[in-house]
Structure formats: structure tokens, C-alpha cells
Amino acid sequence: MDAKVTWRRRMSFTGAADTGFEIPLGVDPEVGGDNDGFRPIELMAISLAGCTAMDVISILQKKRQEVTGFEVIVHARRAEEHPKVFTEATIEYHITGKSVDKNAVLRAMELSALRYCPAQAMLSKVFPIALKYFIYEQGGKLVKSGVYVVGES
Numbered sequence: 001m002d003a004k005v006t007w008r009r010r011m012s013f014t015g016a017a018d019t020g021f022e023i024p025l026g027v028d029p030e031v032g033g034d035n036d037g038f039r040p041i042e043l044m045a046i047s048l049a050g051c052t053a054m055d056v057i058s059i060l061q062k063k064r065q066e067v068t069g070f071e072v073i074v075h076a077r078r079a080e081e082h083p084k085v086f087t088e089a090t091i092e093y094h095i096t097g098k099s100v101d102k103n104a105v106l107r108a109m110e111l112s113a114l115r116y117c118p119a120q121a122m123l124s125k126v127f128p129i130a131l132k133y134f135i136y137e138q139g140g141k142l143v144k145s146g147v148y149v150v151g152e153s
Helices: 040-062 102-116 118-123
Strands: 003-009 012-017 022-025 066-078 086-098 129-137 141-148
Touching: 022 040, 040 066, 040 086, 040 102, 040 118, 086 102, 086 118, 102 118, 102 129, 102 141
Parallel strands: 086 129
Antiparallel strands: 003 012, 012 022, 066 086, 129 141
16 A cells, blocks of 8 residues: 655645545644644544444444444544654444344454454554443434453453
């Protein structure tokens, strides 16, 4: 895989990869930018969320779970000092559906963490990643939630 970033002006760039899609990159005006794009560090969190989200929804669909809404949120804590790396993260899986099975959700989270998601596999070697799940019945009522430790069922 190849990726490139092309400078547009000041502190504005366009990122692209093999797929041909482009994404704007930028920074705050306080550091010379125009606030006109994603911060590169934000894309790391989005990559983590997107990678595991695609795995989990695919697995839930294969397990014939009736999912009607799905969202993955990454809360990443950063160091106070430069280079302000991520020091820990929590991934929250919010699943809405009809009688979604908790065990199916846990297994999908586990498979993503241990087998399929390269972003999670890479980043978990650098900082701890906690996993939480929230299962809502159609209509919005929270029916199950918890913290999942990978490898413990």
C-alpha cells in the first residue's frame, strides 16, 4: 500500500492512497493553518474505529444478528508533552437492533481485536485499548452493556 500527502498552501494538504480517494489535512490557525481538514492524529483514531467497525458489523451480519444501527466511538487520551502520542484508548461499540445476542457481539469484538483489525493489532502493542459495548433494543432502550477483556469470554 502506498499513501501520499500533497501540499496545497500554508499548512493545508491533501492525503491520498491507492484507492484514489482524497482527504483534506489541516491545522489550527494558531499554528499557521486554515482549520480546513482533519488533523493527522485524528485520522489514526478514525482508522482504529473504522477498522474494527467494519469487522464487527460484518461478523454480526454473518451471525444473522438483526442490527439496525451501529456506531463505534474511540476515546483516545494523549500525552501532555510533544509529540503528544496516544497513551490509552477506549473503543465503544454501540449496537442497536432486535434481540441482538450479547455473545455474538463479544465474539465479534474478540475476532476483530485478535484476528482481523490491523489498526487495533498495531496500536494495542503501543498503548492499552479498552473495549466497551452497549446493546440497545430497537427504540433506544439500553439492554446490555459492559467492559470486555480480549480473550476472556
